[in-house]
Amino acid sequence: MRIGFLGIQCDNPNLGVSALAYAGVNLIHQVTDPAAEFVLFSDNSTDGLKLMSDTLGLGGRPIRAVPFRHKSPRRLLHTFREMESCTFIVDFTGGDSFSDIYGLPRLLKNLLHKEMALRSGAALVLAPQTYGPFTHRSVLPWVRSVVERAELVFSRDEPSLKFLGGLTSRDVILTTDVAVTLPSGPNTELAASRPQxxxxxxxxxxxxxxxxxxxxxxxxxxxxxxxxxxxxxxxxxxxxxxxxxxxxxxxxxxxxxxxxxxxxxxxxxxxxxxxxxxxxxxxxxxxxxxxxxxxxxxxxxxxxxxxxxxxxxxxxxxxxxxxxxxxxxxxxxxxxxxxxxxxxxxxxxxxxxKSDTLREGVARGRAVAASRISTFQERIAGMARKLKADRKHAI
Missing domain, CATH: 3.40.50.2000 (Glycogen Phosphorylase B;)
Incomplete structure (x- = not known):
């Protein structure tokens, strides 16, 4: 089995984008066959992939990167062929870029990547993310088409769930941002720093x-x-x-x-x-x-x-x-x-x-986050088992 990832980059200078990569890869790693190869469809250095693998303890999990090269039809076709070899592709769209908030060119590029994944024959999973807003209404038919053809669609927030409910009648699963599961380690640099x-x-x-x-x-x-x-x-x-x-x-x-x-x-x-x-x-x-x-x-x-x-x-x-x-x-x-x-x-x-009151609210919210993100893993695990069984049956 080969599993693809879209819309994440492990060594992006934006640590929010790389947080999605680390957390998303780790969550999928935990519920899929350890022999399955991971392919990140983005620019990632060999050192960046190794650092992520070592930090997360992915062990012998094979992992590599296949970038998009939009100015080279030959290389873009190569990326498409790599997508064809995937059983499913999990797409995060950078968490908040399934929108034109950052400009129409970025959205159109993201929609192209989703279209390539869908046409490759791999099952496309729209991972927990924000959908919209869209100021360019002309893109909505393409957005609707992508959402309706995806195997699974997850939203990380209720406004996005409501937006999709007005766009399509398909099932959308409410979870939260995968980065809530990003691990952390000990740090003592600030231990002696006081006051607050x-x-x-x-x-x-x-x-x-x-x-x-x-x-x-x-x-x-x-x-x-x-x-x-x-x-x-x-x-x-x-x-x-x-x-x-x-x-x-x-x-x-x-x-x-x-x-x-x-x-x-x-x-x-x-x-x-x-x-x-x-x-x-x-x-x-x-x-x-x-x-x-x-x-x-x-x-x-x-x-x-x-x-x-x-x-x-x-x-x-x-x-x-x-x-x-x-x-x-x-x-x-x-x-x-x-x-x-x-x-x-x-x-x-x-x-x-009022920081003490805020911390009490944080404690309650963390429990909600843990419950919601477990839904994402459960649905991914179930889909992976089904796709694997279907492939065996086809053979």
Whole structure:
């Protein structure tokens, strides 16, 4: 058996994308034949694959990468042939990119990949993810067609479930983000740090105004002023503040990375400290777990905090935050699209003062998350058994 993965990348500089890869691969590893080969349809280095395999303890599981090369028809055909050899393909779409929120070209590329998987004859599984929003209504017939032809469809939040319910009558299974299962290890770097340790994740994407540089996500807040206001407010009240990058560009790259934004913020708020650069999402989660309170605009950074029991304050730029966390019974949220700058700063600082109450909510939410994600594994295991039996019968 060969199992494919779409929409994840294990050594992506965005640790949220690599968190999906680590967690998704690990969940499928746990419920499938250990001899089955894993194929990641994305750019992944040999070192990156080995680091993921070693970190997760995948043992002798064969795993390799087959990238897309859209400008070369010959190589794109090669990728399609590799898809044809898969029994099923699990597609995560980067967690939140089954949408045109990041621009129409990215969505069309993702739809092409899904279409290739469907036409290859492999069973396509749409893994837990966010669906929509779509501002370009012309793509909805293609979106509907993909969803209706998939073998299994999982949603990670209730707004997406509702959206799909209005788009198609097919069965959609509500779960949660697979990254809730990402493992973490011991970390002692912050053990001696006192008083209360606050992790503050700065999104480089929001800091620079999105990919367009012109407030692409229609934030009501001035994001840079919001960050300065929160961090300085925490420092003024005696907190130990660490600026955390969750998108760490490779050497010589900048892109949407958080490192430059954190460094710029530290210049304005010199009492804050820079967190280390993390090699992979497990390292990041292990470090975040040692904070007392975590504030962030990168959703998978906040998931890392939430799933390790840290009082978590999502600073949200899209509906995916509220959809995911409210689905776990956790309604703490600073909506950067609805609140003015000073109001958002005050709300964030108020939440910090109520961190004990937040931790109680986190504990309840983690139990909900564990229950929901087990549904994903159970359905994958059942499908894998059925497909294996069908293949034997056909032979």
């Amino acid at each position: 340790r606050i992790g503050f994740n700065v999104s480089g994407l929001l800091w620079t105004g999105g990919y367009t540089g012109k407030n692409q996500f229609d934030l009501k807040v001035n994001y840079q002023e919001y960050c300065r206001g929160v961090v300085q407010g925490l420092l003024d009240t005696g907190h130990d503040v660490h600026l955390v990058s969750h998108v760490v560009p490779r050497d010589g790259e900048q892109g949407e990375g958080d490192v430059a934004a954190c460094s710029a913020l530290q210049i304005d708020c010199p009492g804050a400290q820079l967190a280390p650069s993390f090699r992979n999402p497990v390292e990041a989660k292990s470090w975040i777990a040692e904070t007392d309170v975590f504030i962030g605009s990168r959703m998978h950074a906040t998931i890392a905090a939430f799933t390790t029991g840290v009082a978590t304050i999502p600073a949200a730029y899209s509906r995916k935050f509220a959809g995911l966390f409210s689905g776990m019974g956790y309604d703490i949220n600073v909506d950067l699209k609805a609140l003015g700058t000073q109001e958002a700063v005050r709300k964030t600082l108020d939440y910090v003062e």
